[in-house]
Amino acid sequence: MKKIIFIIIFFILSSNVFSANEELKNKIYKNVRCIVCQGQSIYESNSDFAIDLKKLISKKLDSGESEKQIYDFLISRYGEWVVFNPALNFNSLALWLLPLIIFMIGGLLIYRLNINKKK
């Protein structure tokens, strides 16, 4: 009886680990651009290049590499463009913040003009 319970628990645990690993794989596949395709991720593509990348990513995950290590590897080979959600760096930060700065300057200007008018 103990043996059966042990086997059932083992299967439940290993299936959970397996599905978590599959989820992570799919998450990475969806975030990696297929460079030889038109706007597709490697998850959606069946091109040779996408299949090779999927195999390599799967192998790297199985050998214990983290998600970040895999992205770093791909970026070092194909550039920042290979990932759909690039890491936060000077360029991406500037793209988010610069419109906000312009908006704030505009707001400040309108505020100052209003005060001057009231005076």
Add this chain to the structure above:
Amino acid sequence: MNNKYKITILAITIVIIFILFLRVLNSNKTYQPNQMIGKKIPEFILEDLFNKNMKLDSKILSEKDFVVLNIWASWCVPCQIEHPFLMNLKNKNKINIVGLNYKDENANAKNFLKKNGNPFSLIGVDKKGEIAIQLGAYGVPETYILKKGKIIFKHIGPLNEDATNKILELKK
């Protein structure tokens, strides 16, 4: 502060922000083929196509002054187009060319070389295409120029006259 100065400073600030925004917006939007330029080649050891006892070892490549690394396959039509250029580089210009046979059948690769000539001093067999990815390639043919193991030039697609001239220029 004078109003005139304030307006000038404001205008300059907005122009600087706008230029910065445009520059950032226009950067790195496409595949960057030069990503591996200036970097060392990744470490790998591959079996030679003709002799299983021989290995294409990245460490040995790193010791060479000038090596052309060509990724090719017998099933790749552009590889047939570029083959005469590789033969010329080897025969006329005595350039050391090593091959990376990409996802190919050994028998087909050997037949291809028997028919068209063999420009390679060594041919690493990359059955799964993993080493090509390590090199930052995405297809065949691609050609890398290595100086002491460092990638100094990369040509995507079949070699042509311009590319071979560039290789000869880099050799000088």
